[in-house]
Amino acid sequence: MFIDSVVDQWKEKTQDPAFAAVTEWKERTGNKVAGYFPVYTPMELIYACGMLPVGLTGAGNKLEIINADARFGSFICSIAKSTMELGMRNNLSPFDVIFFQSICDTARNLAFLFKRNFEPDLSIEYIHFPQNMDSAAALEFLITEYQRVLRKMEGLTGKIVEAEDIRRSIRLYNQNRAWIRELNSFRQNHPQSISASEMYILLKAGHFMSPEEHTVLLIHVLSDLQQRKVTMRDTIRVVLEGSFCEQPPLELLQALDEAGCYVVDDDLLLGRRWYESDVAVTGDPIHALAEAYIEKSVYSSVRHDMKRTRTEGLLKKVHAANADAVVFCIAKFCEPAFFDYVLLKGALEREQVPHLLVEFEEKMWTFEKARTEIETFVESLLFD
Amino acid sequence: MMENEVKEKAYHGQMHRIQKELMMRWYSQLDQAEETGTPVVYMMVSGNCVELLHAFGVLPVYPEINALQLAIRNQSLPALLKSEEIGYSSDNCGYVKADMGSYAMGNKSSLATKIPKPSLILCNYVGCSTYIKWFEHIADLTKAPLYMLDIPFVREDEPSSHDIHYVVRQLHEVVEILEKQTGRKLDWDHLRATVKMARQAEDLWSQVKHFAQHSPSPFDAYFDSTTLMGPLYVYRGTQDCVDFFRVTANELRERMHNGVGVVPNEKFRIVVEGPPPYPHFRVFREMLARWGACAVASTYSTVGGIWEFGFRHDPNRPLESIAEHMLNHNLANRNFLQRYAQIKRYIEEYSADALVIHSVKSCRLFSAGQGDMREYFTRDLGIPTLFVESDLEDPRYFAPAQMRNRIDAFFEALEHKKFYRQGGTA
Secondary structure: OHHHHHHHHHHHHHOOOOOHHHHHHHHHHOOOEEEEOOOOOOHHHHHHOOOEEEEOOOOOOOOOOOOHHHHOOOOOOHHHHHHHHHHHOOOOOOOOEEEEEOOOHHHHHHHHHHHHHHOOOOEEEEEOOOOOOOOOHHHHHHHHHHHHHHHHHHHHHOOOOOHHHHHHHHHHHHHHHHHHHHHHHHHHHOHHHOOHHHHHHHHHHHHHOOHHHHHHHHHHHHHHHOOOOOOOOOOEEEEEEOOOOOOOOHHHHHHHHHOOEEEEEEOHHHHHOOEOOOOOOOOOHHHHHHHHHHHHEOOOOOOOOOOOOHHHHHHHHHHHOOOOEEEEEEEOOOHHHHHHHHHHHHHHHHOOOOEEEEEEOOOOOOOHHHHHHHHHHHHHHHOO | OOOOOOOOOOOOOHHHHHHHHHHHHHHHHHHHHHHHOOOEEEOOOOOOOHHHHHHHOOEEEOHHHHHHHHHHOOOHHHHHHHHHHHOOOOOOOHHHHHHHHHHHOOOEOOOOOEOOOOOEEEEEEOOOHHHHHHHHHHHHHHOOOEEEEEOOOOOOOOOOHHHHHHHHHHHHHHHHHHHHHHOOOOOHHHHHHHHHHHHHHHHHHHHHHHHOOOOOOOOOOOHHHHHHHHHHHHHOOOHHHHHHHHHHHHHHHHHHHOOOOOOOOOOEEEEEEOOOOHHHHHHHHHHHHOOOEEEEEEOHHHOOOOOOOOOOOOOOOHHHHHHHHHHHOOOOOOOHHHHHHHHHHHHHHOOOOEEEEEEEOOOHHHHOOHHHHHHHHHHHOOOOEEEEEEOOOOHHHOOHHHHHHHHHHHHHHHHHHHHHHOOOOO
8 A cells, every 4th residue: 555655665764864865855956954853943934944844853773872972971861862973973964954942951952062063064053932921022032033043044045035935834834734633633533544653654754855745645645544444453542642852762652552552642743733723824924933832832841831731731632532541651861751740640640541651762672561561551451 | 199188177267157047047037937928939049030039028949959958968868759759750850859759748948947838939940941840840739820930041142132121021020920929019229229239249259259269279169159159049139148248258368368278288270060969068079179179160159140250230220130140141041052161261260270070960951961061171172071970969879989989080190190290200
């Protein structure tokens, strides 16, 4: 089937530490490429500048860490180290600029290590996202922040960006997010038809192509999925939570499938959804993007909004997906996710939603222990 | 090699007595706060707006200080274990864990005094993302109102006028909240007077820090600074703070003029990066002092503010200068490369022989990337650099034998380099 060949092809490409797909895109279009470390990067702005925004989520278990360990202490997450390693091995040479955001202290320090070690060959940009969503001043601040970044990108490409360029880009990403939501809703209705790892690969493929191309891919995949012949298994429906930045190994997602979980929603790559609904395409587009972050951004452990709390976000997600349980899938040393775990698990317990914690690292080699834990968890719910 | 065993009794002057009195008074005021009806505001140490609190007559509570006090008095482990029982990961910040554990165990200070519940949780998000989590958790437990005072990180050379404007607007919102909570309008003249007193204390603190440029240094800018930082953070903006630093400056100046060094036979002048291992504070100090190593500057002592390079609060622009302090003149909100520049400047201006990086597990703001920092100082600048790891709160991460071995090996090599190779004798 089409979906099988797409997944096979992109399984390789999305895990390729040499970024051949990026080089290929660059050669094909002659345009510049901007990498972005997780999360909430305004891809619309980057794309409006004529650059391809490419998600950077570490090197998984495809790159041996030889140089980067010595640049960090012992207690630092794998994604920071493997991303540094990519830079030190010159694997990021297809990129012109890398974006980092104020998601945690490690990501922030990494941005400045990048500056010292890789500028001027690679430009480094850092965005501060406002955390005081209640203040009227936050929106105005983010608008000036996006304007600052836009001016710098214009300097890099030598091209002035018009409001209409940004609006066009917003339209394309709105469309892309709509199809991602469509795919997500398909898997919630037919979880037997698409596995967690397939869903993940299809989303991640979007990291390496324009929003138009990704949308076309998703449309084909969805029509193909309708034809898939599968039978339901004895499983539980779970929401996967905590992997918005560092990504679990594919083998761990497969272990979840095999151990009897239908993943019906997740925050992997934040689903590239980032906003709960469309960004406005009328009026000032920078205002629209800033407003979208403040009013509509999808919750995660690195966005703090007291009006739309993460506990409410998770409970809403669990109910909407009709999930039986939550599996916290958290990267070792991920401070934001582990802190949130305490609050989130409290909320789940109050609502009597069962949950399980699985810790992972990029360089995790054996999945037996995790699989056994998940199987036991699933059985305890199935035979309850 | 080891002629420098530390036998002398540590210096105890009037400054130490006043420091103790001030801190005891603070704890006692907190203990009584619920009875006296004094509002208390929880806040963090890094670049904060304590001047605003003093202008309203409300008391600051610093969960960080409570946590480090538990560690330094060897009381942190039960609280840490309690937090792990609640669900905190072994890899989360030990300060937060000790504070949360301690809350669950009755919320007492290390002196067994009561820590009152907050009237307001004022999260000054100044560089440390963990602050946000910490204060959200406190809000979850206490149900007190939380204001997230968002301070944009220094991502260009300097904060922009937009950054300053954004912070000032938020400070106005904080003023409104405090006016509501205390039932009285902010007296701007009083705020200006408070900011003026902060400025006077900053002048004196900066003088004290510069005493360490003298050899031998009359105080240790890493270990002794932590003692001086208590009054600086709790009382900055009051006359008590000015008086304390006047006494301190006078005493240390006199010692400096008399050629009395804090470390007997000062042999090595070091810059220290990173927070101290509070659960093993004295042991660590002795491990360095026995080599005649004196910290002449430290980055940890600038978490709350960097004044030695000239910044002062300005009574004529109270809120703007508070904003500038929070944005740009404290270690936590400045970027990692600005920290390299700060350390480099210390090494040059304080005639240091070496850099010691104490990398702590708890604090990624400090530790993420310190290997690169070592690379920069050793490879690019040729500065001897020692890198050691433990924790600021959790006693389980300090391996005394290993720590001592590394320190000894480093100073042995440094001794050879400084006194034999340079002196031309073997």
